[in-house]
Amino acid sequence: MVQTTKTGVLVMSYGTPTSLENVEAYYTHIRRGHPPTQEQLQELVDRYEAIVGGVFPLRENTDAQVSALQARLDELAPDRYQCFQGLKHAEPYIEDGVEEIKKAGITQAVGIVLAPHYSVMSVGGYIKRAQVKAAELGIKMCFVHSYHLHPKLISALTERVSRLHEELAPHSGDKPVKVLFSAHSLPEKIRELGDPYEQQLLNTSEAIVEAAEIEDWEFTWQSAGRTNEPWLGPDILDTMERVASEGYKAVLSAPIGFVSDHLEVLYDLDIEAKAKAAELGIAFERIEMLNTDPLYMDTLAESVMTVREQLGKE
Numbered sequence: 001m002v003q004t005t006k007t008g009v010l011v012m013s014y015g016t017p018t019s020l021e022n023v024e025a026y027y028t029h030i031r032r033g034h035p036p037t038q039e040q041l042q043e044l045v046d047r048y049e050a051i052v053g054g055v056f057p058l059r060e061n062t063d064a065q066v067s068a069l070q071a072r073l074d075e076l077a078p079d080r081y082q083c084f085q086g087l088k089h090a091e092p093y094i095e096d097g098v099e100e101i102k103k104a105g106i107t108q109a110v111g112i113v114l115a116p117h118y119s120v121m122s123v124g125g126y127i128k129r130a131q132v133k134a135a136e137l138g139i140k141m142c143f144v145h146s147y148h149l150h151p152k153l154i155s156a157l158t159e160r161v162s163r164l165h166e167e168l169a170p171h172s173g174d175k176p177v178k179v180l181f182s183a184h185s186l187p188e189k190i191r192e193l194g195d196p197y198e199q200q201l202l203n204t205s206e207a208i209v210e211a212a213e214i215e216d217w218e219f220t221w222q223s224a225g226r227t228n229e230p231w232l233g234p235d236i237l238d239t240m241e242r243v244a245s246e247g248y249k250a251v252l253s254a255p256i257g258f259v260s261d262h263l264e265v266l267y268d269l270d271i272e273a274k275a276k277a278a279e280l281g282i283a284f285e286r287i288e289m290l291n292t293d294p295l296y297m298d299t300l301a302e303s304v305m306t307v308r309e310q311l312g313k314e
């Protein structure tokens with residue numbers, strides 16, 4: 001096999017079904033091999049049907065993000081990096097991505113997840129799977145664990161929050177606009193593990209409000225799983241009810257735990273939370289997702305290059 005001195009970049013993301021027929025297999029994978037009940041499946045299919053229109057946006061967005069990152073790395077360091085995709089719950093799986101790196105004759109790689117905040121239950125899980133496969137194939141690998149305070153990420157998010165804040169101000173009556181930062185909830189047990197997830201999310205929120213000079217804001221959770229164990233709360237729908245009862249007339253939604261248009265944003269916020277706002281008689285608008293924003297691509301590229309230097313030194 002021809003070896004190359006290029007560094008592989010394993011770009012990891014959640015993954016989404018390839019078609020509505022495929023939702024059951026996808027959901028079964030998320031549930032670690034336990035198929036959902038008919039009712040659970042139908043509920044998820046209904047949510048996808050509400051947003052999809054034949055295409056699953058997360059797949060296109062992940063493809064576009066990986067290509068844009070490759071292009072940016074090629075500009076910053078020509079011929080040095082080759083990107084590969086590895087998905088948590090769909091093909092190409094994380095392990096497939098590592099296999100592709102091996103097949104390309106690459107012996108060292110950096111892994112990065114398309115999610116800025118680290119939790120042992122999210123990013124930690126991605127990294128573990130890549131590590132196991134890389135060790136098996138003899139590839140030397142390093143990882144970006146989080147990039148939730150990267151100045152360019154904060155700048156891209158601040159710009160979105162500031163712009164929307166101005167747009168919403170005329171609709172907020174005699175109260176300020178309420179900014180609600182949110183991220184995917186996780187089971188409450190992460191607190192016992194000393195997980196950095198919550199603190200990192202608060203730190204991102206604080207960096208944005210400081211830069212945007214916003215005083216009226218809260219952090220709240222969204223998209224909690226439908227299981228019996230307790231999940232981190234309060235949920236955004238409950239927070240919206242409370243905020244409306246306090247007299248607020250306009251909510252700005254900033255789902256900073258996500259970087260792409262997908263189900264948790266297009267359904268849980270744009271359909272479900274928006275319907276709740278209509279019921280409560282308040283305005284509700286969401287910031288645009290980062291998708292391939294050049295500042296986000298720079299955040300990823302610079303984070304990869306920083307970790308790559310560590311790899312070289314070892």
Ligand SMILES: CC1=C(CCC(=O)O)c2cc3nc(cc4[nH]c(cc5[nH]c(cc1n2)c(C)c5CCC(=O)O)c(CCC(=O)O)c4C)C(CCC(=O)O)=C3C
Nearest residue numbers: 014015016017030058115122184186224225226262263264
């Ligand atoms: C932390 C976190 C992120 C953010 C970080 C990251 O991006 O990794 C995230 C993102 C996403 N979650 C997604 C979809 C789903 N997540 C589910 C279920 C779960 N998510 C969890 C956590 C997270 N999820 C957990 C602990 C579960 C319970 C099951 C388990 O223990 O693993 C379920 C099952 C049904 C339900 O519970 O709703 C679905 C359909 C999609 C893709 C949407 C699309 O296809 O457009 C995306 C980007």
Ligand SMILES: [Fe+2]
Nearest residue numbers: 014184223264
């Ligand atoms: Fe999820």
